[in-house]
Amino acid sequence: MQPRRWGIGLAAGVSALALALAPAMVPQVAPTAQAQNAPAKKVLRIGVTQEVDSLNPYIAIYLLSTNILRTNYDYLTVFGQKNMAPEGALAESWETSPDKLTWTFHMRHGVKWSDGQELTAKDPAFTFNTMLTNETARTANGSYVANFESVTATDPYTLVIKTKKPQATMLGLDVPIVPEHVYSKMKDIGGEPPMPLVGSGPFTVTEFKADQFVKMVANKSYWRGAPKVDEVDFIYYKNSDASVQALRNGEVDLVNKLSATQFDVLKNEPNVTLNNAKDRRFNELVINPGATTSSGEAIGNGNPALKDVALRRAIAQAIDTKTLTQKVYGEYALPGDGSYVPPVFSDFHWTPAPAQSHQFNPTAANAALDAAGYKRGSDGIRLDHSGKPLNLRLLTHSEKPQEQQGAPYIRGWLHDIGINVTIQPLSDNKINEATTAGQFDLTYSGWSSSPDPDNILSLQTCSARPNAQGKGGTPDTFMCDKAYDDLYAQQLAEFDRAKRIDIVKQMQSRLYDNAVNVMLYYDDSLEAYRKDKFASFATQPDPGGTITYQQGYWGYYGAVPAGEGGASNASSQDSGSNTGLILGVIGGVVVIAAVAGVVVARRRKSTADERE
Amino acid sequence: MSDEGVSLKTLSPRALAWQRRGRAAAAAWREFSSSKSGLVGLGVLVLAVLLALLAPVLSNEDGLDVTKATGGRMRPPDGNFWLGTDVDGRSILLLTWWGTRVSLLIGISAALLSVVIGTVIGIIAAHYGRWVSAVLLRIVDFFLVLPSLVLAIALSTVLEPGIGTIIVAIGLTSWPSAARLVRAQTLTVEARPYIERSRALGGGNLHIIVKHVLPAVLPLVFVNATLAVGNAIVAESTLAFLGLGDPFQTSWGGILHNATVDSAALAGAWWYLLPPGVAIGVVVLAFTLCGRALETVLNPRLREPR
Numbered sequence: 001m002q003p004r005r006w007g008i009g010l011a012a013g014v015s016a017l018a019l020a021l022a023p024a025m026v027p028q029v030a031p032t033a034q035a036q037n038a039p040a041k042k043v044l045r046i047g048v049t050q051e052v053d054s055l056n057p058y059i060a061i062y063l064l065s066t067n068i069l070r071t072n073y074d075y076l077t078v079f080g081q082k083n084m085a086p087e088g089a090l091a092e093s094w095e096t097s098p099d100k101l102t103w104t105f106h107m108r109h110g111v112k113w114s115d116g117q118e119l120t121a122k123d124p125a126f127t128f129n130t131m132l133t134n135e136t137a138r139t140a141n142g143s144y145v146a147n148f149e150s151v152t153a154t155d156p157y158t159l160v161i162k163t164k165k166p167q168a169t170m171l172g173l174d175v176p177i178v179p180e181h182v183y184s185k186m187k188d189i190g191g192e193p194p195m196p197l198v199g200s201g202p203f204t205v206t207e208f209k210a211d212q213f214v215k216m217v218a219n220k221s222y223w224r225g226a227p228k229v230d231e232v233d234f235i236y237y238k239n240s241d242a243s244v245q246a247l248r249n250g251e252v253d254l255v256n257k258l259s260a261t262q263f264d265v266l267k268n269e270p271n272v273t274l275n276n277a278k279d280r281r282f283n284e285l286v287i288n289p290g291a292t293t294s295s296g297e298a299i300g301n302g303n304p305a306l307k308d309v310a311l312r313r314a315i316a317q318a319i320d321t322k323t324l325t326q327k328v329y330g331e332y333a334l335p336g337d338g339s340y341v342p343p344v345f346s347d348f349h350w351t352p353a354p355a356q357s358h359q360f361n362p363t364a365a366n367a368a369l370d371a372a373g374y375k376r377g378s379d380g381i382r383l384d385h386s387g388k389p390l391n392l393r394l395l396t397h398s399e400k401p402q403e404q405q406g407a408p409y410i411r412g413w414l415h416d417i418g419i420n421v422t423i424q425p426l427s428d429n430k431i432n433e434a435t436t437a438g439q440f441d442l443t444y445s446g447w448s449s450s451p452d453p454d455n456i457l458s459l460q461t462c463s464a465r466p467n468a469q470g471k472g473g474t475p476d477t478f479m480c481d482k483a484y485d486d487l488y489a490q491q492l493a494e495f496d497r498a499k500r501i502d503i504v505k506q507m508q509s510r511l512y513d514n515a516v517n518v519m520l521y522y523d524d525s526l527e528a529y530r531k532d533k534f535a536s537f538a539t540q541p542d543p544g545g546t547i548t549y550q551q552g553y554w555g556y557y558g559a560v561p562a563g564e565g566g567a568s569n570a571s572s573q574d575s576g577s578n579t580g581l582i583l584g585v586i587g588g589v590v591v592i593a594a595v596a597g598v599v600v601a602r603r604r605k606s607t608a609d610e611r612e
Numbered sequence: 613m614s615d616e617g618v619s620l621k622t623l624s625p626r627a628l629a630w631q632r633r634g635r636a637a638a639a640a641w642r643e644f645s646s647s648k649s650g651l652v653g654l655g656v657l658v659l660a661v662l663l664a665l666l667a668p669v670l671s672n673e674d675g676l677d678v679t680k681a682t683g684g685r686m687r688p689p690d691g692n693f694w695l696g697t698d699v700d701g702r703s704i705l706l707l708t709w710w711g712t713r714v715s716l717l718i719g720i721s722a723a724l725l726s727v728v729i730g731t732v733i734g735i736i737a738a739h740y741g742r743w744v745s746a747v748l749l750r751i752v753d754f755f756l757v758l759p760s761l762v763l764a765i766a767l768s769t770v771l772e773p774g775i776g777t778i779i780v781a782i783g784l785t786s787w788p789s790a791a792r793l794v795r796a797q798t799l800t801v802e803a804r805p806y807i808e809r810s811r812a813l814g815g816g817n818l819h820i821i822v823k824h825v826l827p828a829v830l831p832l833v834f835v836n837a838t839l840a841v842g843n844a845i846v847a848e849s850t851l852a853f854l855g856l857g858d859p860f861q862t863s864w865g866g867i868l869h870n871a872t873v874d875s876a877a878l879a880g881a882w883w884y885l886l887p888p889g890v891a892i893g894v895v896v897l898a899f900t901l902c903g904r905a906l907e908t909v910l911n912p913r914l915r916e917p918r
Contacts, residue, residue, distance in 0.1 A: 241878045261686070261699070261875040327678070327700060330685065398773075401873040404859050405678075405700065412679035425773060425859055 042561045043231040044534070046548065047243035047252035051236070055197065055208060057176040058130070058137040059190055063448075063549055066140075068214055068234065071553040072199040073176030074223075076105055076124060076159075081554040082542050084345075084451035086171035090119065090200065091159070100166035100495060101149075105159040111223045113179050114196075114204045121153035126180035128161070136190040141175045143455070166493040168500060172452040174551075202227045202557040211236050216556075229559050244528075247272065253533045256548040258526035259401070260330040271532045276332060277539065277546040278344040279525040282456075283402075283446040284336070285319065285394075285410065285518040287312045291438025291478035294465045300438020303392055305384035310372040312515035315442075317358040317365040318417045324409050325521040328402045332526055336519030340460075340508045341453045343522055344541070347501050348453050350508040358515065365417045374418070382418035390419045395434060395443040398425035403444045406520070410442075436466055438478060445476060445517075451551055453504060454492065460511055461485050477516035484510045525549070535560045643909040650905025656898035664712040675706045676862055686874070686881050696883030698867070699874040707862050708887040714863035715895070718778055719845035725783030726844070727837040730790025735829065737791070738798035739821055749795075752788045760785035764847065768856040775858055782847045790836050794829055801828040831910035839903035842896040849892050864888035 050064040057069045076091040088094075091105035111119040128151040131137045138145065149162040161170070179198045186193065196206040202224070203216035214234040220226045235252055237243035244262045246252045248269060258266070266272050288302030289312065305311055325335040334343055338357065341348040352358075374382040374390070381389045394410060396403040404425065411421040421442070426434065434440050449456045458464060462480035484507055491503040511517070525546045529537065538558025539545035547555040623631065644650050674680045683697035690696075695704040737748040755763075767781040801807065802825065810820055851857055852865025855873075859866065867888040871877070876884035 241872075241875050244875075244878060259875060261879050265875070265879050327685075398855070398859070404873075408678045408860065412677060423860060 041231060042229045043233060044229045044254065044556065044559050045233045045235055045252040047237050047246050047255040048234050049237050049240045049243060049257065051211065052208065052214060052234075054192065055205060055214075056190065056193055057140065057178060059139050061140050064234065067549050068205065068216070069176050070201070070550075071203050071216065071232070071556055072197055072201050072205050073178060074111075074200040075175065075177060076173055077171045078553075079172070079451045079540070079551040081538055081540050081552065081558070084541050084551065086451075090124065090177055094171075096170075100493070101163055103161045103163070103170050105161070107157040107159060108223060109157060111200060112221050113181075113198050113200055114219050114221070115179075115198045117179070117181055117198075119177075119179070119200055120156040121159040122156065123180050124159050124177045125151050125153040126184065127175065127177050130183070130189060131175070134189055139190070143458070144169070144173050144175055166495070168492050168495055169452050169454045172450060172454070174450065202553050203232050222557075224557070227557050227559070229556075229561060232556050232559075247528060247530065250530060250533075254527065254529040254537075254547065256525065256527045256546075258528060260332050260526070263332060263526045263528070264330075266528045269528075271530055272528050273531040275527040275529070275537075275539070275547055277525045277527065278334075278342075278544055279448075279523060279546065280342050280344050280451075280551075281446060281448045282336075282340065282342050282522050283444070283520045285520055286435070286440075286443050286445050286477050287315055287516055287518070288438060288441055288443075289477065289479060289514070289516045291475070292465060292480060293468050294463065295468070296480075297468065299466070299468065300440070302438055303384075303390075303441045305388075305390060306392075306441060308372070308385075309515055310368060311374065311390075313358050314365040314368045314372075314417060315414065315419070316515050316518045317361050317368070318413050318419075319410060319518055319520075320360040320413060321518070321520055322360065324406055327409065328406045329521060329523055333521040333523040335521055338508075338512050338519055340456065340511055340519065341504070342449055344545075345449065345451060345453065347497075348504050350505040352509070352512055356509070356512070362413070362416050369417060376418050380418055381420045392419060392421050392441040394421050394423050395431055395440050396423060396425045397428055397431055397444060399428060400444070402523075407444075436475060438475075444520075447476070457488060457491070457504065457507060460507075460516075461488050479511070479514055479516045481510060481514060484514075531562065533562055535562045640909050644905050647905040647908070649901045653898040653901025653905065656894060657902060660712055660716065660895050660898070663709060664716050667710055667713060671706060671709060673710075675703055676710060678702065686876065686879060686884065688881070689883050695887050696881070698870060698884060704867070704883055704887050707867050708864065708891055710862045711864040711867055711888060711891065712895075714775065714861050715845055715848060715865070715892070718775060718782070718848040718863070719841045719895075719899075721779045722782035722786070722844035722848065723837050723840035725779060726785075726787040727790050727833055727840055729783065730787040730792075730836075731794050731829070731833050733787070734791040734794025734796075735798050735821055735825055738795040738802065739817065739825065745795075748791075752791050755785070755788040756792075758785070760847075761850065764851060765854065765856060768851055773856070773858050775861060778848055778851055778857055781851065782844050786840065786843060786847065790833075790840065793836060794833060797829045797832050798825055801825050835903055835907045835910055838899060838906055842899035842903070845892065845896055845899070849888075864892050 048064055051062060052060075052065045052068065053062040054060040054065060055069065055072075057066075057073060060066055060069055075089050077086045077094075078089040079085070080087045088108070090108055090111060092108045094103060094105045096103050105121075105124075107119075107121045107124075113119055128145055128148065131142065131145045132148060132151065147163050147165055147167050149164050151159070151161050154160055163170070177200065178193075179200075182193060182198050183189070195208065197204050199205070199219060200223075202219055202222045204219050205214060206217050207213070207215040213236060216232040216234075218227045218230050235246075237246065240255075240257065240259070240262065243252065243255050244258065244266065247255045247266070250271075263274065263276070266274060288300070288306055289309075290298065290304065290307040291300045291302055293299045321336040325333045337343070338352045338359070339350045341350065343349045369382060373385065376382050377389055379389075381391075384390055392414070394407055396407045398404070407423045407425075411423060414421050431443065435443050435445065447456050447459065459476040460479050460481075462482075462485055465475050465478055465480060487503050487507045487510065491500050491507070494500040494503060525548075527547050529547070536558075537547040537556075537560070538554040539547055540550040540552055540554050678700040681697075681701035683693050683701035683703065685697070685701060686699050687693065687697045687701075693703045693705065695708065698704055698707065733748055733752065737745045737752075763785045764781040767784065768777050771777040771780065802820075807820060807824055810824055815823070848857070848863065849865030849868065852863050853868045853872070855869050857863055857866050857869070865888075868885065871881070871884040871888075874884070
């Protein structure tokens with residue numbers, strides 16, 4: 001009587017699940033004998049679930065894209081592997097004028113692009129000048145050049161950058177240097193560069209299929225020396241469980257961004273090494289303190305009661321970040337301790353003094369609200385000063401399981417202090433629209449900090465607020481605090497590291513007192529790799545850091561295949577002819593993608609908060 | 613026959629009609645109860661509905677609140693938690709039990725919505741014929757060829773998440789087959805002489821539809837609705853499994869969605885996946901068994917050749 005299409009729908013869903021599980025039951029393919037004469041190619045295969053938005057470094061903002069481009073193009077200076085302190089890369093040395101307004105970079109000699117052309121000071125000059133003259137070219141990294149006056153190559157090995165005001169972040173310019181002889185010929189600077197990419201990093205991209213794979217081959221003439229592996233493949237999986245299965249079966253060598261459950265499952269795998277790294281990301285609950293535009297007019301529809309700092313502090317005090325972290329991440333995250341800079345950057349990390357702290361204490365929160373005159377109504381919900389019950393909306397990213405899991409906890413705890421919370425899961429894009437226009441009361445948010453925290457500190461300044469249309473800014477909390485902004489300007493012009501650290505800590509204290517956000521947790525980056533294929537990787541920082549998604553290219557460049565340096569090269573032979581296997585993997589991925597595609601296509605879009 | 617002759621003299625036409633209906637119902641029940649599978653289905657349904665209604669009485673809703681969960685993280689079944697716990701430490705048994713409420717509510721509401729839309733469109737198309745029929749049938753065809761899952765996903769993405777949205781999304785996508793069915797039945801009913809007689813006696817369109825056509829097609833609609841509930845429950849579970857349901861309402865599809873998101877399959881947590889899956893299977897089967905039994909009772913026209 002009725003078509004059974006629904007049945008097919010569920011069956012498709014179930015079979016997608018089954019497909020994801022199927023490899024568990026398939027016995028592992030025995031390594032095939034390789035042709036004895038040809039030396040085996042050593043390939044690092046990385047299973048990823050993130051997308052690549054573009055391979056044009058002027059445009060790309062997604063986490064995976066920027067990470068790939070970081071490996072493809074070298075920088076003037078990079079963040080070091082051990083302690084993330086800036087060190088020379090394409091620029092060998094540098095000096096500044098006494099007024100700190102002129103920076104002279106001396107370029108390394110004899111560095112070649114992967115197509116054999118020499119890399120000179122003209123290339124960085126072209127890179128920066130394109131960004132200064134073309135708005136499209138400023139899409140991804142525009143903030144780094146906002147303060148630039150001029151950039152000139154005075155000779156092939158000397159680059160002079162003049163800034164309008166002193167800028168303390170000049171050694172942390174996270175801008176890939178592109179080859180002038182390729183990019184000057186591109187008609188559209190926002191278009192995709194021709195394949196294979198011409199690069200100066202340890203690996204260069206030779207092939208890219210959207211939502212399938214990115215293939216990078218070793219740059220044998222890399223100035224630091226050729227990498228130990230010949231090829232790095234990023235293989236795309238729609239479903240992170242499928243990528244974990246692929247690792248179990250040896251179809252990929254490295255996976256990242258694992259969940260606590262996945263990480264625990266892999267603990268029992270004999271051939272897998274786990275890497276539990278402290279990450280550079282913070283997750284916060286933003287409390288809308290009365291959003292305003294850059295010209296100071298009110299914007300959005302935040303609950304006006306939240307303008308009261310006493311109420312915001314009580315909210316912060318009602319949230320048990322320790323339990324939340326434990327429930328959502330198990331042992332794989334640090335609970336929020338009030339520091340805005342993630343603990344991995346121990347220099348800048350700050351914690352409130354006990355007297356200043358508003359850590360979890362519902363009794364104190366209730367007492368504070370009673371004292372501030374928020375009386376409870378008959379249903380136990382407190383009334384604001386105009387007599388309306390305190391009803392707050394909490395926006396969550398519907399595609400983030402941790403937020404879906406955690407939001408009911410926050411609702412429960414706020415209910416305990418007499419605040420009613422409605423949870424509104426929204427797509428990433430809708431959340432971005434709503435939060436940029438101030439249309440929220442409470443929202444989940446999170447950012448990745450650079451080793452230099454300037455990028456996250458700037459989010460809380462008055463100038464980060466949007467215009468009247470809700471555009472042209474990257475507001476996080478909409479805080480506009482003169483004392484904070486003064487400190488921000490001060491730290492940007494402070495070249496004494498110790499003094500700068502002190503100012504940054506004062507800023508965090510100021511931010512904490514304003515209680516416009518609650519630091520929820522700093523989640524670890526969970527990674528796992530096949531120890532039968534790879535002996536070690538270079539983590540950043542070392543020890544305890546990540547392999548993938550670093551602020552640099554150390555992880556892939558420092559990959560050591562198993563058995564390397566030993567008497568025999570036995571273990572590398574089975575990673576030989578991978579093309580067939582990779583094609584097989586890709587085939588499997590395509591099948592899963594086709595089944596799950598319709599639904600999942602609109603998800604997983606990385607958003608501003610995954611930006612670098 | 614003589615009995616009826618007596619009744620004719622003593623009872624009003626209305627009472628007579630009710631008496632006839634009562635006899636028909638009794639006959640129908642006899643016919644229905646002769647179908648063992650139908651009885652089993654009905655028993656399961658009564659049980660499911662009772663469990664759903666009594667959940668707040670027999671169990672404590674606090675067990676659904678994550679902040680009050682007492683179990684460990686994804687623990688296998690033991691003496692305290694007969695079906696194990698989910699990632700927050702809540703009892704899977706309790707979640708599945710409470711899931712019955714949402715799944716049944718959405719299943720029945722969505723099926724009713726789709727059958728009401730289908731019946732109205734089907735009757736109007738058949739009764740008015742000509743261009744009305746042509747236009748309506750093209751609309752029906754349009755919805756019929758659209759993959760309903762894709763359409764429902766699109767709808768539930770655009771609308772605010774919630775139970776109402778899911779009901780609308782399923783209801784709006786599954787009515788065309790009901791419309792086709794009702795139209796066909798209406799055409800055969802309207803071809804009968806008593807419709808023509810009613811028209812000759814001055815009966816208007818509304819009178820004919822409400823008094824003559826609707827009662828004649830209702831049994832078919834009823835059967836159709838019973839079968840549609842099963843489909844609607846599967847549809848609801850599918851949407852919830854895909855993460856399009858109301859994440860703060862416990863439903864079977866929602867539990868399966870959580871299990872997938874929490875990598876339950878990867879971790880081998882079968883107790884997280886099986887109970888809601890079995891519940892969906894059993895209840896849908898029960899509705900189908902009931903529907904098939906009703907179908908053979910109320911509408912022999914649709915009986916499959918045996």
